[in-house]
Amino acid sequence: CVVTGSSSAMAQLRTLALLLGLSAWLADAFYLPGVAPQDFKKKDVMFLKVNKLSSIKNQLPYEYYSLPYCRPEKIVQSAENLGEVLRGDRIENSLYQIQMRVDEQCKVLCRIESLSSAQAKAFRTKVEDDYRVNMILDNLPVAMVKMRKDDKSNTLVKTYERGFPVGFKASLEGQTEVKYFLHNHLRFTILYHKDAQTDLARIVGFEVEPFSVKHDYEAPWDKNSPVLNTCNPGRMIYVTHDTPPQPVQEGVEAIFSYDVKFVASDIRWASRWDTYLLMMDDQIHWFSIINSVMIVLFLTGMVAMIMMRTLMRDIKQYNQLESNEDAQEETGWKLVHGDVFRPPQHASLLATYVGTGVQIFGMSMVTMMFALLGFLSPANRGGLMTAMLMMFVFMGLFAGYFSARLYKSFRGEEWKKTTLRTALLFPGVCFVIFFCLNMLIWGQKSSGAVPFGTLFALCFLWFGISVPLVFVGSYFGYKKPAPEDPVRTNKIPRQIPEQPWYMNPVFSCLVGGVLPFGAVFIELFFILTSMWLQQFYYLFGFLALVFAILCVTCTEITIVLCYFQLCSEDYHWWWRSYFTSGSSALYLFAYSAFYFYSKLDITKTVPMLMYFGYMTMVSFGFFCLTGTIGFYACYVFVRKIYSAVKID
DSSP states (O other), X not given: OHHHXXXXXXXXXXXXXXXXXXXXXXXXXXXXXXXXXXXXXXXXXXXXXXXXXXXXXXXXXXXXXXXXXXXXXXXXXXXXXXXXXXXXXXXXXXXXXXXTTOOEEEEEEXXXXXXXXXXXXXXXXXXXXXXXXXXXXXXXXXXXXXXXXXXXXXXXXXXXXXXXXXXXXXXXXXXXXXXXXXXXXXXXXXEEEEOSSSSOEEEEEEEEEEEOOOOOBOSSOOSSSOOBSSSBGGGTBOOOTTSOOEEOOTXXXXXXXXXXXXXXOOOOGGGTXXXXXXXXXXXXXXXXXXXXXXXXXXXXXXXXXXXXXXXXXXXXXXXXXXXXXXXXXOOXXXXXXXXXXXXXXXXXXXXXXXXXXXXXXXXXXXXXXXXXXXXXOTTSTTHHHHHXXXXXXXXXXXXXXXXXXXXXXXXXXXXXXXXXXXXXXXXXXXXXHHHHHHHHHHHTTOTTSOOHHHHHHHHIIIIIIIHHHXXXXXXXXXXXXXXXXSSOOOSSOOOOOOOOGGGOHHHHHHHHTHHHHHHHHHHHHHHHHHHHTTOOOOOXXXXXXXXXXXXXHHHHHHHHHHHHHXXXXXXXXXXXXXXXXXXXXXXXXXXXXXHHHHHOOOOSHHHHHHHHHHHHHHHHHXXXXXXXXXXXXXXXXXXXXXXXXXXX
């Protein structure tokens, strides 16, 4: 026993070291640059593009030109992938003129002679909701520099905050009234890395510092070459934060201007995203991961020891029984051998949910593999969402196959009906929620509203590719012979004895969902922060480790509770094994509600409905995923233990 325990402990330590070493290698923001580098000569023209207006207070994105900013004569939209459209990105051209390594001072963009009532209201509304402006230069998003203290080195580290505010609210000195002010002057700092052998350079950073300044100029206004008194490099007058700000009022003149400054940098082009992806709270992350791994490995060892020793003793005792009199005195899981493989109620629906879970599991695994290999670069906006959608569509083949295989093992005959339900249930629920939310978002005139052309493309992916693949997989799955049960099923169902209170199905399922949720809730915080607080998420090494922990915990808790259920002579394990681990989705939704009220400042109805609608879809998918993992673990476990005993 001592030798066995030592070997088990050493094996667990080796597994822990391997997992931590692998996650340490993958946890860093490993990525491929995503696009080919572009070299610029001196004075080459670079195109600054504008993107959506975004807010963490009001989650609805809007097009840049929904505000009365300076606009070109013809607005040209850049080609976008499916993920960008679903995210609400709208990338368009702008009037900003930038030449490579040519500094500009006090360059006037345009002038609004008098803000109308509608224009002033639009600016005030966006300032009130804390909207931020997003721009793109050489595929890099604009960001404000924010210095943060690194607790490990006790030094200040440069981090980026995406975009810049439309404006701000404040009261002027000596006044109590709160007024709205507009950021109408931008100071761009463009970092470049110059090739030592040639005159070519690459953009490695795009920073901005916004100012609010009430511009004054020499009358009359010269449209071609205006002379500003508040910003004039010839007179050594520059914009500062002490300059009187630009108010947002009806009838007030507004002049938009900008500076451009180029700064040489040692950052190489392949590493230019590192500052965007910098994670300052990695100690908390590592502590939570190590804590979860230690608990799970300890639990794995305990469960394996208890289950193996108990099961081996049970199987040995059952196989040593020789007389019928002894068999009649049996108690435990062997007594239900004639009913344990009896098809459950609503067998077709169970097969549908299992097939859906296999589809989501396959999508998650393949997408995570590509992300770990660095193919889903943050430079490829919308790439992650596009990859997830495409993988879900193509995984319909496996959904149909596993759904049909399970349904045939139940001796079901309506395989076409089950296949159709597998193809339509989860996508249908998500599409109904998504379509209703899209109508509400469209009513708010937000760029987050998906155009009908994109909706048609989604329907084509669903009905044109996913549904046929589900039928193809189901055809091959149903055509294959069903696996034989290790024991025969009696014609007359056995009566189930009265169960103790702790074996109540609702109670045991709710208890079973605690452990899988506990393994992922820390990582869930980072994912929700990325989704709703407009931050980059590229910690796929951590995510892969947490996903592995989730699979292990779902497997363990379902097997343990299934064993206790069978020992209580209750053979209705099919659905309960699915709900045991699947109930973790209830805790996920409850945690998302807690996150909403504790971390977010959403007060308007449509963003609130959007949040809970999307989290309902996420929770439903998590239910199918974890339920399927637990079900198949229990399915394999039950077949193994009943094939190991001798049944007369």
